[in-house]
Amino acid sequence: MEVLIAEHAGFCEGVERAFKIALETSRAGKPVFMLGNLVHNKQVVEQLKAQGVRTVSALSEIPPGTSGTLLISAHGVPPEIYEGAKKLNLDIVDTTCPWVKKAQKIAKELAEEGRLVMIVGDKGHPEVKALVGWSGGKGLVVEKEEEIDKLSLAPEARVGILAQTTQAEAHFDRMVTALKKMVKDVVEYDTICGATSKRQSAAVEVAKKVDLMLVVGDQMSANTKRLTELCTQTGTETHQIQTVEELDKKWLKGKGRIGITAGASTPEWVIQEVITLLRAP
Ligand code: SF4
DSSP states (O other): OEEEEOSSOSOOHHHHHHHHHHHHHHTSSSOEEEESOSSSOHHHHHHHHHTTOEEESSGGGSOTTOOOEEEEOTTOOOHHHHHHHHHTTOEEEEOOOHHHHHHHHHHHHHHHTTOEEEEESOTTOHHHHHHHHHTTTOOEEEOSHHHHHHOOOOTTOEEEEEEOTTSOHHHHHHHHHHHHHHOSEEEEEOOOOHHHHHHHHHHHHHHTTOSEEEEESOTTOHHHHHHHHHHHHTTSEEEEESSGGGOOGGGGTTOSEEEEEEOTTOOHHHHHHHHHHHHOO
């Protein structure tokens, strides 16, 4: 059996940076609170937990008067979280990915220009919720073209459109085209990050050459989900697995070439376990 690994797969710079900062912060000796998950990967979150980092789902879970540090995740948070943390006298360690920061700045500026801010992204994803916050709470999140078609926007509306950093390029382009059919004054910002584009192209390239494609990553991870969708669209049988334990050996029967890719938040050791199993005699 031949195993082909996508040229770009696994931890991206943004996740690597966030993980490194979080580990350093956990060693500083103060209580560390993480709002939500640092990145969408169970193994990463568990490793931080083992280092003493406590996960909270809201600032209200941190007792007032607690001296400690708030870790902001790579996905970013809305502005009110920074204000809330200051009120609680917490130190802030911000691991928001620079690509996400850039998208937040654009959302804020578009809102300040008085434009309707349209965000192409997964409703409910922390990055997207934060972008809505940076747009002054008025950002409109759209996932599918049909949603744009159903909007009753006046032709003279002024709209700014941007993307969650992990969207697929072709999908964002289709969304922009659909919007431009409805309104004339559209400014578009392709805020999809370089790591996402590279991982998507590399995954599709491998998927086209193999009999079976395995995408390693957490079900909660938006970029992993997108890799799975894109590989499936090539027509190659594709399965997303979180760890090697989820690999069903029945999938391998009669398959000569197996392709592997992994989401930007999947640690190298998790990918290696899958490769080792496939290469085992
Ligand atoms: S996928 Fe892109 S935006 Fe997300 S953390 Fe990685 S580099 Fe940053």
